[in-house]
């Protein structure tokens with residue numbers, strides 16, 4: 223269970239689109255070349271191309287189901303590279319078949335990403351170049367220049383694609399991280415809370431409880447009104463730092479709105495979450511933000527909901543924590559509440575809650 227990871231981009235979506243184009247082009251080329259090779263007497267080559275064209279047809283039909291995508295990609299590359307390598311081994315020396323080698327790094331990285339792309343390229347390019355070098359040594363008709371061109375161009379493309387792919391991955395990670403963070407405090411944002419909560423709920427078992435804590439700074443409007451917005455911002459950052467430094471590495475801290483914060487505590491029951499939340503509340507009261515030798519006292523209220531918990535009237539964990547936060551506010555602030563009051567739920571008037 224990994225709630226830390228920021229929401230991933232839809233990697234397989236762009237790969238599926240590229241794959242569809244590759245399949246269409248490969249199918250047309252193989253279906254076109256197969257009869258030509260058959261007529262020229264290269265029956266074996268014609269048969270391999272026919273198999274490739276048929277595979278492309280089947281893969282195009284399977285693609286919309288989006289199952290076993292990695293296997294479809296892998297098998298396609300193995301077949302395609304086999305056709306190319308078979309050509310390298312069979313065609314006359316003066317043929318420009320070596321140009322097709324450029325497809326090996328390009329297609330491998332595009333479909334499989336850096337790690338597997340590198341592996342496929344290393345294996346297939348090594349086989350193809352070894353065959354080419356062997357034929358150059360043992361057969362007449364190969365010019366030094368054509369062999370050197372094939373060698374240099376395929377290795378150059380491999381190097382450039384590898385560097386490009388590394389930059390692309392880093393950039394994607396940076397963008398995904400920025401999209402999941404609050405710019406003022408650097409904490410995760412509401413969007414990421416939604417994702418992390420969904421992931422925790424999907425992977426949680428009765429033996430692995432987790433807690434959601436919602437915090438809201440008390441009378442924060444007064445801070446802005448009295449000291450100005452920049453000081454208000456500094457107070458928010460001060461609380462964010464305290465929040466972040468008070469939890470374990472596996473816990474997640476969020477700023478979900480103006481002066482609203484949240485914690486997701488994996489493997490934590492209601493009692494444990496109450497202890498953590500009270501430690502944060504008390505720590506924040508004890509160490510208020512200092513502005514120009516002036517202390518700005520601010521307190522914080524909180525509501526806790528736990529999974530799994532018998533909460534028939536509130537299957538939504540966020541709503542449950544929000545209802546308890548509202549209770550903490552209405553019952554005097556500067557407190558954390560982790561259960562509903564004993565009276566009938568019909569008497570309570572829960573505040574309409576935003577969804578996370």
Ligand SMILES: Nc1nc2c(ncn2[C@@H]2O[C@H](COP(=O)(O)OP(=O)(O)OP(=O)(O)O)[C@@H](O)[C@H]2O)c(=O)[nH]1
Pocket residue numbers: 406438439440441442443444446450451452453454455458479480481551555
């Ligand atoms: N400085 C600063 N203030 C913000 C930011 N976002 C929201 N606020 C302010 O936070 C205040 C929230 O006020 P209210 O919702 O009335 O809540 P409160 O004054 O904290 O009162 P209670 O929550 O009932 O204790 C408003 O004045 C907002 O302008 C921000 O990014 N920076």
